[in-house]
Amino acid sequence: MPKGDNPWNKGTKIDRTKYPNFGHFQKHTEETKEKMRKSHKGRTGKTNSEEHNRKVSLAQKGKPRPRGELAPRWAGGKTKLSKRIRASIEWKLWRASVFERDNYTCQMCTKRGVRLEPHHIKKFADYPKLRFDIDNGITLCIECHQPTKCHEEEYEEIFYKHSPTISRMV
Numbered sequence: 173m174p175k176g177d178n179p180w181n182k183g184t185k186i187d188r189t190k191y192p193n194f195g196h197f198q199k200h201t202e203e204t205k206e207k208m209r210k211s212h213k214g215r216t217g218k219t220n221s222e223e224h225n226r227k228v229s230l231a232q233k234g235k236p237r238p239r240g241e242l243a244p245r246w247a248g249g250k251t252k253l254s255k256r257i258r259a260s261i262e263w264k265l266w267r268a269s270v271f272e273r274d275n276y277t278c279q280m281c282t283k284r285g286v287r288l289e290p291h292h293i294k295k296f297a298d299y300p301k302l303r304f305d306i307d308n309g310i311t312l313c314i315e316c317h318q319p320t321k322c323h324e325e326e327y328e329e330i331f332y333k334h335s336p337t338i339s340r341m342v
């Protein structure tokens with residue numbers, strides 16, 4: 173039987189009290205919606221306003237940037253670095269290896285032949301050493317990948333719990 177025909181999440185019972193969104197990624201709970209509204213406040217428009225940009229740059233000036241847990245989700249200057257990394261050979265190899273291991277199948281909805289993206293189980297930004305660790309990658313389709321963004325920690329547990337290919341590293 174090909175690997176893709178026996179998805180890890182088939183028949184597994186998800187604790188929906190803990191993961192109300194699992195399998196229903198389009199639907200968000202009221203609480204999540206509220207959180208999202210809050211976190212997206214001020215950047216819901218297509219581009220930030222001049223005024224907003226000016227305020228941000230003023231606020232950033234002269235402040236030491238907090239590291240690790242204290243670092244804000246919005247991290248100026250990181251875009252360049254991550255773009256560079258994503259263009260690198262290591263990135264391409266890592267991505268290809270993750271896809272290959274997962275048989276080019278989304279590990280959440282088990283779709284194939286759709287656009288796939290590699291997801292970092294331990295956050296790309298917080299675990300630089302695991303950026304190119306195959307065990308830290310999981311294949312997701314874009315539809316399943318999207319809701320994990322900014323919720324990496326919550327999904328981490330799900331991936332570890334339900335994927336036999338992933339071993340806990342930290």
Ligand SMILES: [Zn+2]
Pocket residue numbers: 278279280281282283312313314315316317
């Ligand atoms: Zn999917």
